[in-house]
Structures are given as structure tokens and as C-alpha cells.
Amino acid sequence: MHYNEPALVVFSGGQDSTTCLFWAKEHFSAVHALTFGYGQKHAHEVDVARALAEKAGVPIDVMDTSFISTLSHNALTDTSIPMDEDKPAGGPPNTFVPGRNLFFLSIAAVFARERGIRHLVTGVSQTDYSGYPDCRDSFVKALNVALNLGMEEQFCIHTPLMWLDKSQTWALADRLGVLDTVRRETLTCYNGVVGDGCGHCPACKLRRAGLEKYLAQKAGTL
Ligand code: ZN
Numbered sequence: 001m002h003y004n005e006p007a008l009v010v011f012s013g014g015q016d017s018t019t020c021l022f023w024a025k026e027h028f029s030a031v032h033a034l035t036f037g038y039g040q041k042h043a044h045e046v047d048v049a050r051a052l053a054e055k056a057g058v059p060i061d062v063m064d065t066s067f068i069s070t071l072s073h074n075a076l077t078d079t080s081i082p083m084d085e086d087k088p089a090g091g092p093p094n095t096f097v098p099g100r101n102l103f104f105l106s107i108a109a110v111f112a113r114e115r116g117i118r119h120l121v122t123g124v125s126q127t128d129y130s131g132y133p134d135c136r137d138s139f140v141k142a143l144n145v146a147l148n149l150g151m152e153e154q155f156c157i158h159t160p161l162m163w164l165d166k167s168q169t170w171a172l173a174d175r176l177g178v179l180d181t182v183r184r185e186t187l188t189c190y191n192g193v194v195g196d197g198c199g200h201c202p203a204c205k206l207r208r209a210g211l212e213k214y215l216a217q218k219a220g221t222l
Contacts, residue, residue: 001027002026002027003027003029003119004029005029005118006028006029006030006031006032006115006116006117006119007024007027007028007030007032007117007119007120007121007158008031008032008034008108008112008119008120009021009024009031009032009033009034009058009120009122010104010105010120010121010122011033011034011035011049011052011053011060012035012036012045012123012187013035013045013048013049013050013051013052013186013187014045014123014186014187015166015169015173015182015186015207016123016124016161016188017122017123018173018178018181018182018185018186019123019160019161019169019173019176019182020122020123020160020161021033021052021056021058021121022056022173022177022178023160023172024121024158025056025058028119031056031058032058032060032061032112032115032117033049033053033056033058033059033060033061034060034061034062034107034108034111035049035050035053035060035061035062036062036063036064036065036103036107037062037063037064037065037066038066038068038097039066039068039069042187042191042192044187045187045192046062048186049062051185052181052185052186055185061111063107063111065103065104065107068097068099068100068103069097071098071099072097072098072099091131092131092132092133093131093202096132100134101122101124101132101135101139101140102134102143104122105122105143105147105157106143108120108122109147109151110151112155113151113153113155118153119156119158120155120156120157120158121157121158121159122140122157122159123159123160123161124136124140124159124161124162125159125161125162125163125164125165125169126162126163127162127163127164127165128165128166128206128210137159137163140157140162143157144156144157160172165210166207166209166211167211167213167214168214169210170182170210170211170214170215171214171218174214183195183196183211188203188204188207189201189203189204189207190202191204196208
């Protein structure tokens with residue numbers, strides 16, 4: 001499906017949203033990226049995002065949403081909290097930032113509306129959602145309805161990764177011709193290490209396991 005309309009990508013410079021950025025370039029007539037600063041420990045995420053957007057030839061805006069980090073305590077924005085290395089048995093991990101995707105998508109919708117854009121793209125995935133409730137399909141669909149009602153608009157939130165696991169997300173990046181870019185130049189690591197990352201945080205473990213699975217599958221089919 002190709003839309004002869006523009007889209008706004010909620011863009012962090014990580015594996016998922018970078019894959020979505022290139023996916024959006026294939027499916028929409030024009031693409032704009034919106035990145036959020038929310039007081040994350042690794043502020044150079046924003047520089048990584050800018051560099052990737054430039055490489056993709058996509059204009060990018062950076063919005064300050066640092067108020068999010070003042071609302072709650074979590075390991076992504078509070079340097080005094082060591083992050084959970086593994087997913088806890090009950091409840092989301094302490095890297096969960098309550099309201100983050102709610103704020104991001106709501107702000108993105110207003111930003112898009114001002115520019116005559118109704119298509120929003122986000123890289124959330126229910127398959128590997130790491131216990132973050134705001135990455136689930138039901139949440140995104142409910143918010144889409146709420147945004148449409150709240151602004152009398154017809155927004156369409158696209159979630160191309162929703163039902164993909166990490167290996168399938170790598171496969172998508174490869175099909176889009178950007179596997180190497182995504183592997184070397186994105187930042188997913190909770191410890192702020194670009195590319196293959198620190199190797200031991202939960203984000204790195206998930207990312208690496210997916211890459212190894214995808215590369216093994218690809219080697220087997222060549
Ligand atoms: Zn890491």
C-alpha cells in the first residue's frame with residue numbers, strides 16, 4: 001500500500017523507529033520525523049536520531065518533553081535507579097516510563113495536525129513489548145480513537161512492527177536495504193552504546209538475539 005499523503009514518524013534513533021522511518025519512506029509521499037527529549041540519561045540519543053534522519057533525507061524536529069521525567073521515577077530517566085537486568089515477574093520493568101507513548105503520540109498528533117499530516121507511524125511492538133503496556137495494540141487503537149474524537153480528525157496510527165518479533169524487524173530492515181545502517185548507527189542500548197551496544201542490558205540482549213536468529217535463518221536459506 002502506498003499513500004499519496006505525508007506521514008509523521010515518532011522517531012528515537014533506535015532499531016525499531018529507524019526501521020519504521022525507512023518503511024515510511026516506502027509507503028508515503030513524504031516523511032517527517034519527530035524526536036522527543038524527555039530527560040533520558042543518554043541525551044546523545046537526540047544526536048543519533050538527527051544523524052539518522054539526515055542520512056534518510058528526512059526533516060526532523062526535536063521536541064522537549066522533559067516534564068515526563070519529573071512526573072515519575074524510573075531507571076531510564078533517574079540515574080540513581082539501577083535498571084532491571086531482567087524482566088520482573090509482576091508488573092512492568094523499572095525502565096518503564098509511565099505515559100511516555102501516550103504523551104509522544106498525543107503530541108505527535110497535534111504536531112502533525114498543524115502540518116496537515118494525518119498519518120502517524122510508531123515502532124511499538126506487542127510481540128517483544130518487554131512488559132510495557134503502552135506498546136500494545138489495544139492501547140494504540142484506543143488512543144487513535146481518542147485522538148480522532150478529541151480533535152475531530154481522521155488520524156491513522158501505523159504500527160508496522162506490532163506483530164513482528166525482533167528477528168522479523170531485522171528482516172524488514174534488510175528488505176528495505178538498511179540492515180547495516182540499523183545495525184551500526186542506531187541506539188537501542190539502555191547504557192547508551194551505539195550499534196551493537198553494551199551487550200548485557202535487556203535491550204541489547206533482545207536486539208542481539210533477534211539479529212542472530214535472523215542471520216542464521218538467512219544463511220540457511222541462501
Ligand atoms: Zn546495552
